[in-house]
Amino acid sequence: xxxxxxxIFGVAKNVAILIGFLKAVLDLPAEEFEAIEIIDPHLLRxxxxxxxxxxxxxxxxxxxxxxxxxxQVQPRSDFPKRVSFYQAKMIGEQVSKSGRYSxxxxxxxxxxxxxxxxxxxxHYYSRFTMYDPANGREFPKTQEIHVLELPKLPETEDGxxxxxxxxxxxxxxxxxxxxxxxxxxxxxxxQAVARYAExxxxxxxxxxxxxxxxxxxxxxxxxxxxEARGEARGEVKGQEKxxxxxxxxxxxxxxxxEKISQVTGLDIETIRKL
Numbered sequence: 431x432x433x434x435x436x437x438i439f440g441v442a443k444n445v446a447i448l449i450g451f452l453k454a455v456l457d458l459p460a461e462e463f464e465a466i467e468i469i470d471p472h473l474l475r476x477x478x479x480x481x482x483x484x485x486x487x488x489x490x491x492x493x494x495x496x497x498x499x500x501x502q503v504q505p506r507s508d509f510p511k512r513v514s515f516y517q518a519k520m521i522g523e524q525v526s527k528s529g530r531y532s533x534x535x536x537x538x539x540x541x542x543x544x545x546x547x548x549x550x551x552x553h554y555y556s557r558f559t560m561y562d563p564a565n566g567r568e569f570p571k572t573q574e575i576h577v578l579e580l581p582k583l584p585e586t587e588d589g590x591x592x593x594x595x596x597x598x599x600x601x602x603x604x605x606x607x608x609x610x611x612x613x614x615x616x617x618x619x620x621q622a623v624a625r626y627a628e629x630x631x632x633x634x635x636x637x638x639x640x641x642x643x644x645x646x647x648x649x650x651x652x653x654x655x656x657e658a659r660g661e662a663r664g665e666v667k668g669q670e671k672x673x674x675x676x677x678x679x680x681x682x683x684x685x686x687x688e689k690i691s692q693v694t695g696l697d698i699e700t701i702r703k704l
Contacts, residue, residue: 431503431639431642431643432500432501432503432642433638433639433642434626434629434635434639435487435501435542435599436486436487437629437635437638438622438625438626438629439451439487439499440468440470440487441468442468444621444625445466445468446618446621447618447621447622447625448466448468448487448489449463449466449618450591450617450618450619450621450622451499451595451618451622452466452489452497452499452540453591454590454591454592454594454595455540455576455578455592455595456497456538456540456574456576458491458495461492461493462491462492462493462495463491463492464492465491465492466489466490466491466492467489467490468487468488468489469488469489469490469496470487470488486498486499486500486501487499487500493535494535495535495536495537495538496520496524496535496536496537496538497537497538497539497540498516498520498537498538498539498540499539499540499542500539500540500541500542501542501543501544501599502541502542502543502544502545503544503545504545505543505545505547509547510547513539513541513575516539517537517539517573517575520537521534521537521572521573534572536571536572536573536574537572537573537574538573538574538575538576539574539575539576540576540578541575541576541577541578542577542578542580542596542599543577543578543579543580544580544581545579545581546579546581546582547577547579548579552582552584553579553582554578554579554580554582554583554584554596555576555577555578555579555592555596556576556577556579557574557575557576557577558574558575558576558577559571559573559574559575560572560573578592578595578596578599580596580599580600583596583597583600591614591617591619594610594613594614594617594619595619597610598610598619598622598623604626604627604630607623607626607627608623610623611623611624644683644684647683648680648683648685651676651679651680651683651693652693654676654679655672655673655676655693655694673694673695673696674696674700674704676693676694677690677694677696677700677701677704678704680693680694681701681704687701687702
């Protein structure tokens with residue numbers, strides 16, 4: 431769950447866990463991690479309708495390198511373009527504040543996917559920079575993108591802490607997490623497992639996770655309706671039946687008649703009769 435990721439890695443009191451993960455993925459001088467600042471520690475907005483706030487983790491290192499870390503659970507065809515756009519935005523924000531290109535610091539994205547982003551190879555870790563393959567020259571290092579594809583993670587350890595952290599993210603239950611903590615007791619992974627155990631026993635956290643799950647169900651229902659509407663285009667009766675079916679599902683999920691009307695296009699009176 432992306433919300434659990436934010437609760438573990440995006441909170442100031444857990445900064446040692448975050449640093450341990452960043453060191454495992456990034457090849458940066460040790461001094462950069464001496465003063466890590468979480469730029470946006472905000473987690474949840476006041477209401478579920480506010481789409482549960484920002485769930486990626488934004489970080490600034492000692493010398494100003496900007497790092498964005500996020501979990502992506504659902505596959506999206508436009509995802510690589512979205513990552514590129516976000517990279518450009520992190521650079522543009524620096525120029526707009528100072529007005530000088532010379533003030534641009536490196537921007538880094540770390541993306542953890544629960545799906546295969548690249549189908550043509552078996553590498554679970556990828557690092558992207560601006561690179562000229564013809565002469566082996568790398569453009570001045572202003573940006574990097576690191577991707578961890580969890581479905582590609584090999585069962586056999588490759589000797590890196592990057593593999594160990596990926597195993598942590600891929601774990602399906604508490605027993606598997608405990609085994610990982612026992613195998614890597616000298617790393618911050620053990621602290622991350624302990625923090626996860628605390629969170630799962632906290633009633634407020636469980637409520638937040640449940641709210642996030644409901645929100646994801648709502649999004650899937652809306653996508654299902656959009657697909658059904660596209661397939662039923664031109665068949666008025668069939669479309670009406672699909673809309674009523676989606677409306678019933680949304681009612682069962684607890685959505686209000688007003689919201690369902692916006693999603694399905696049905697009038698509120700019809701929804702209330704349902």
